[in-house]
Amino acid sequence: xxxxxxxxxxxxxxxxxAAGMGALLSGHVGAMxxxxxxxxxxxxxxxxxxSRLIRWLKSPETSPVPVGSGAWAEAFxxxxxxLRLWTGRLSYEESKLHRFIEALQVSPNGVILLDENNxxxxxxxxAAQHFGLxxxxxxxxxxxxxxxxxxFVAYLQTAHFHEPLHMHRAGSRAQFTLSVQVFPxxxxxxxxxxQDITQFERTEAMRRDFVANVSHEIKTPLTVLGGFVETLRDxxxxxxxxxxxxxxxxxxxxxMRHLVDDLLVLARLEGDPYPPTEVxxxxxxxxxxxxxxxxxxxxxxHQVKVEVRTDLWVRGSPQELHSALSNLVSNAVRYTPDGxxxxxxxxxxxxxxxxxxxxFSVSDTGIGIAAEHIPRLTERFYRVDRGRSRESGxxxxxxxxxxxxxxxxxxxxxxxxxxxxxSRFVVRFPGARLVSADALASGRAAExxxxxx
Numbered sequence: 001x002x003x004x005x006x007x008x009x010x011x012x013x014x015x016x017x018a019a020g021m022g023a024l025l026s027g028h029v030g031a032m033x034x035x036x037x038x039x040x041x042x043x044x045x046x047x048x049x050x051s052r053l054i055r056w057l058k059s060p061e062t063s064p065v066p067v068g069s070g071a072w073a074e075a076f077x078x079x080x081x082x083l084r085l086w087t088g089r090l091s092y093e094e095s096k097l098h099r100f101i102e103a104l105q106v107s108p109n110g111v112i113l114l115d116e117n118n119x120x121x122x123x124x125x126x127a128a129q130h131f132g133l134x135x136x137x138x139x140x141x142x143x144x145x146x147x148x149x150x151x152f153v154a155y156l157q158t159a160h161f162h163e164p165l166h167m168h169r170a171g172s173r174a175q176f177t178l179s180v181q182v183f184p185x186x187x188x189x190x191x192x193x194x195q196d197i198t199q200f201e202r203t204e205a206m207r208r209d210f211v212a213n214v215s216h217e218i219k220t221p222l223t224v225l226g227g228f229v230e231t232l233r234d235x236x237x238x239x240x241x242x243x244x245x246x247x248x249x250x251x252x253x254x255x256m257r258h259l260v261d262d263l264l265v266l267a268r269l270e271g272d273p274y275p276p277t278e279v280x281x282x283x284x285x286x287x288x289x290x291x292x293x294x295x296x297x298x299x300x301x302h303q304v305k306v307e308v309r310t311d312l313w314v315r316g317s318p319q320e321l322h323s324a325l326s327n328l329v330s331n332a333v334r335y336t337p338d339g340x341x342x343x344x345x346x347x348x349x350x351x352x353x354x355x356x357x358x359x360f361s362v363s364d365t366g367i368g369i370a371a372e373h374i375p376r377l378t379e380r381f382y383r384v385d386r387g388r389s390r391e392s393g394x395x396x397x398x399x400x401x402x403x404x405x406x407x408x409x410x411x412x413x414x415x416x417x418x419x420x421x422x423s424r425f426v427v428r429f430p431g432a433r434l435v436s437a438d439a440l441a442s443g444r445a446a447e448x449x450x451x452x453x
Contacts, residue, residue, distance in 0.1 A: 052066040053066055053075065053079070104124045105124045105125055107124060107126060108126060108195075108196075109126060109193055109194065109195050110123070110124065110126040110127030110128075110129075110130040110131070110178075110192075110193065110194035110195070111123065111124045111126070111127055111191070111192070111193060112124075112127045112131075112143070112191075112192040112194075113189070113190075113191060113192075114143055114182075114189060114190040114191075114192060115188075115189055116187065116188035116189060117142070118142055118143045118144065118156060118190070119140050119141060119142055119143070120133075120138055120139055120140065120141055120142075120143055120146070121139070121140075121189075122135075122139070123135055123138075126194070127192075127194055130169075130178055130194045130196065131146065131147050131169075131194070132146075133146055143156065143192070144156060149167055149169075151165060151167060152165065152167060152180065155180070155182070156182065159184075161181065161182040161183065161184065163181075164179045164180060164181035165179070165180045165181065166178070166179055166180075166197070167179075167180055175198075176196055176198040177196070177197050177198050177201050178194050178195065178196060178197065179194065179195045179197045180192065180193070180194045181193055209381075210380060210381070213380070213381035213396070214259075214263070214381075217259055217381070217396070218256060218259065221252035221253070221255050221256045222252075222256070224248070224249075224252045225249055225252050225253065228245050228248060228249045228252075229249075231245060232245060259397070262397040262398070262401060263397065265323065265401055266380070266397055266400055266401055266404065269320075269401065269404040269405065269408070270404060276316060276317030276320055276408055276409070277317055278315045278316055278317065279315070279316075279317075279318060280313045280314070280315055280435055280440055281313055281314045281315070281316060281318050281321060282313055283308075283312065283313060283314055283346050283358075283360070284308055284311065284346070286321075286322070286325070287306050287308050287344060287346050288306070289322075290306075290325065290326060290329050290344055291304060291306045291344060293326055293329060293330070294329050294330075294332075294333050294342055294344070297330055297333045297334075298333050298342070301338040301339070302333060302336055302338070302339070302340050302341065302342055303339075303340070303341045303342070304333075304341075304342045304343075304344075305341065305342070305343045305344070306343075306344045306345075307343065307344070307345045307346070307347075308345075308346045309345070309346065309347040309348070310346060310347055310348040310355075310358065311436065311437045312348050312355055312358050312434045312435065312436055312437075313434070313435050313436070313437060313440055314358070314429055314433055314434060314435075315433045315434075315435060316409045316433060317408075317409075320405045320408065320409070321405065321409065323401060323405060324401060324402040324405035324406060324427070325360055325427065327398040327399070327401060327402055328362045328402065328425045328427070329342075329344065329362055330398075331362075331398060331399075331425075332362045332363075332364040332366065332423070332425070333364075335364065335366040335367055335423075336364040336365060336366035336367075336422070337366065337367070340364060340365040340366060340422075341364070341365050342362070342363070342364045342365075343361075343362070343363040343364075344360075344361070344362055345359070345360070345361045345362075345363070346358070346359075346360055347359050347361075348434070354431065355431045355434045355436075356431050357428050357429060357430055357431055357434075358428070358429045358431075358434050359426050359427065359428050359429070360426070360427040360429075361424055361425065361426040361427070362424070362425045363422065363423070363424040364422045364423055364424075365421070365422040366422050366423060367419070367420065368417045368418050368419040368420050368421050368422055368423055369384055369415070369417040369419065369423055370384070370417075370419050371417075374415050374417065377399050377415060378399045378400055378402065378403035378413070379400065380396065380397055380400045381396040381397065382396065382399075383396050406427060409429070409433065410429075410430050410432070410433065411427055411428060411429045411430070411433070412427075412428050413425065413426070413427055413428075414426040414427075414428060
């Protein structure tokens, strides 16, 4: 195609030719020739300047700005300035878009953009993981061809998007549940958001189970109490019978009180975000106290022994640790048949003269626990044998309390058990929570000197 400059030049040549013919006819040839030459110079200069401008505009990023004079210099300057402004604005908008896409990529929610035909325009990495997509390969593919779920297909076709859809899917991490919701926008386009709600559903299930278990645990003694109240009201009883019934009522009342107390302790441990107030605890003295408690609970029915092999102290909350460790001791006594043995131990492992960890353990010769039950022992209201647990007076919350107390003290619970041979519960404290008796005595002596000074 002929450029604009050359088109103007050709038109001007025709004008000059017509003017020349007019000058010949009128007789003013000299003046006309001078004017025509001047006009031709102006036209040639403007044509060249316009041609340079057009060539530069074809590739302004790689070629320098044309040089001109007069009005053309102003035109070149304003054109280059406007181009710089637009280039800067375009770069800024591209940077914003890039940051926006990066933010969507790291979002914990899946994002898919669908066009008017429900084809995938774009998706982030989370959505690709949720639906098993390839973010590059599956672009422009129809969503229902890749997400083959009858509920999702019906949800997309009916276009009732006011409520999210819950989809159950299988992946590399077993079964999981997605909450999927579509939001129409633009010209029949759609924004699909997905969220993994597996943990939320598990939490809800645990909450429902917890409420059901609490209701059941409280309902049982209330039913017994109600029956005894009716018996006392409607039936005449002699003194021994009345005392027997009142004793049973007291037992059920104590059971409910223990349950409520454990629930309050568990709620406080789970809801308290602050670490416990820590002091140094003399484990030798605590072992003596646990021995006395075990002997009182056993009432001579078991052999109870204590073995202390280290003088290390533990930094922690005396109230919380006593609640947790005494719970392990009482469980050992309750679940060990008469004539059995319960052993309490306090020992430590040293590396290069420094304590790596210390262990409080409770061993018994009781009924033992099958391996499949051990991972669930610290769940609330989980019982290996519900009937035997109730007979022993347990609420089903003791080991859950132990777990939360130990978590707050960076300790761990280890369980070793063989059915019919007994169990061993080990509480392992990290070296950071241990302090030797000598170091503690030196610290106290230094504090006393400072106070005296």
